[in-house]
Amino acid sequence: MATLQAATSSTWSRVDPDAKNRIEAIAEEYDFWGAFDELNIDVKENSDGDTIISIHGYASFDPSKPIHDEDGSVVDREYGHAEEFLKRIAPHLEEQLVIETVGYEKCRFPLLAGQWSVWPDGTTQYDSFDHSPDKPETSVQDGQSDDAVESGGVAQ
Numbered sequence: 001m002a003t004l005q006a007a008t009s010s011t012w013s014r015v016d017p018d019a020k021n022r023i024e025a026i027a028e029e030y031d032f033w034g035a036f037d038e039l040n041i042d043v044k045e046n047s048d049g050d051t052i053i054s055i056h057g058y059a060s061f062d063p064s065k066p067i068h069d070e071d072g073s074v075v076d077r078e079y080g081h082a083e084e085f086l087k088r089i090a091p092h093l094e095e096q097l098v099i100e101t102v103g104y105e106k107c108r109f110p111l112l113a114g115q116w117s118v119w120p121d122g123t124t125q126y127d128s129f130d131h132s133p134d135k136p137e138t139s140v141q142d143g144q145s146d147d148a149v150e151s152g153g154v155a156q
Contacts (some may be wrong), residue, residue, distance in 0.1 A: 096117060
C-alpha cells in the first residue's frame with residue numbers, strides 16, 4: 001500500500017493581534033494530521049512586531065474533525081473541512097492567506113498539488129493540477145504550430 005508523502009506551507013499572513021487566542025481555539029477543533037506528521041498552525045509575532053499565522057508541516061492541508069467515543073478517545077475523523085476552517089479564521093485575517101500542498105505516492109501519477117487561498121472577507125478559492133486537460137485549440141494568433149501543441153509546447 002502506498003502512503004502519501006506531502007508537505008504544506010503557507011504565506012506568513014498578518015492577523016488581528018487581538019485574535020490570537022480565537023484563531024488557536026478554532027484550530028483546536030480540527031485535526032491537521034498526515035501519515036507521518038501533523039501540520040503546525042502557528043499564530044505568533046514576527047520580527048516586525050506583526051501578529052502572523054503560518055501553516056506548515058509534512059502533511060496535506062486537509063483539516064478533519066475528530067469523532068470521539070464515550071470515553072473521549074478519537075475513533076475516526078470526518079474529512080473535508082478545509083473551506084469551513086478557512087471561512088472561520090477569515091474574519092481575523094488582515095490580508096490574504098495562501099496555503100500550498102505538494103505530494104506523491106511512490107512517485108506515481110497523479111502528483112498532488114493544491115493551493116487554498118482565503119481573503120479577510122471570507123472568499124475562498126482552491127486550485128490544483130488538471131490531470132486530464134483538454135487539448136488546446138490552435139490558432140494563427142498564438143504563434144504555435146500543431147507540432148508545438150502536440151509536443152507540449154516545443155516544436156520538434
